[in-house]
Amino acid sequence: MYKAVGHYPDYWYWILRGRPSRSPHLLKQKVVREYGEKFGLKTLVETGTYYGEMVTAMKKRFDRIYSIEFVPALAERATRKFARDQHIRIFCGDSRVAMPEVLALLQGPALFWLDAGYYGWVGVRSNEQRLSAELEMILSHPYPHMILLDDARGLTGRDGIPSVDDVKAYVESKFPQRTVEVKYDIMRITLRG
Numbered sequence: 001m002y003k004a005v006g007h008y009p010d011y012w013y014w015i016l017r018g019r020p021s022r023s024p025h026l027l028k029q030k031v032v033r034e035y036g037e038k039f040g041l042k043t044l045v046e047t048g049t050y051y052g053e054m055v056t057a058m059k060k061r062f063d064r065i066y067s068i069e070f071v072p073a074l075a076e077r078a079t080r081k082f083a084r085d086q087h088i089r090i091f092c093g094d095s096r097v098a099m100p101e102v103l104a105l106l107q108g109p110a111l112f113w114l115d116a117g118y119y120g121w122v123g124v125r126s127n128e129q130r131l132s133a134e135l136e137m138i139l140s141h142p143y144p145h146m147i148l149l150d151d152a153r154g155l156t157g158r159d160g161i162p163s164v165d166d167v168k169a170y171v172e173s174k175f176p177q178r179t180v181e182v183k184y185d186i187m188r189i190t191l192r193g
């Protein structure tokens, strides 16, 4: 696990507070690591690189990491940061636009960490359909990818934003072999059974 010292008090304080819905980054790392291990996935695809915290935490856990960042300065920073890591590639652009390019690179199932501020982040909210468009692309792809979506609390069901139940109903009706659950603010889309 990524041992940034500052993370530990945050993590333990979160446990002491009774595990409220907003979870610390250390927990997110734990979930990403666990899903990678559980489903034997060696490729990680992330939307929303930000400062590369998740990429750093996972760089020894996955054989290949692709991360997409919209803000050019952040993408450039991350590209420089991981320049020596041959197995890491940073893409600059809107995740919805870059996703087909990334999917085309995959040679087997991958773990997706969708964390590009779809609804719960004060980032770019230019397209409210971005999440469903990306879910559709990933779930229609030939490989059985597993998906983790952060900030599920952002799915409020208000102001044109879908609710968790809306996303669950959409995914499970369109892709009946899939199941959707939310725990600790992370939506998990895996295979049924």
Ligand SMILES: C[S@@+](CC[C@H](N)C(=O)[O-])C[C@H]1O[C@@H](n2cnc3c(N)ncnc32)[C@H](O)[C@@H]1O
Residues within 6 Å of the ligand: 046, 047, 048, 049, 050, 051, 052, 053, 054, 055, 068, 069, 070, 071, 074, 093, 094, 095, 096, 115, 116, 117, 121, 123, 124, 125
């Ligand atoms: C919560 S941060 C990501 C944190 C990172 N995944 C981690 O775990 O360390 C959200 C990031 O998504 C980026 N973002 C927002 N809209 C985006 C879009 N349409 N495409 C790609 N990235 C986007 C923001 O610029 C920001 O850097």
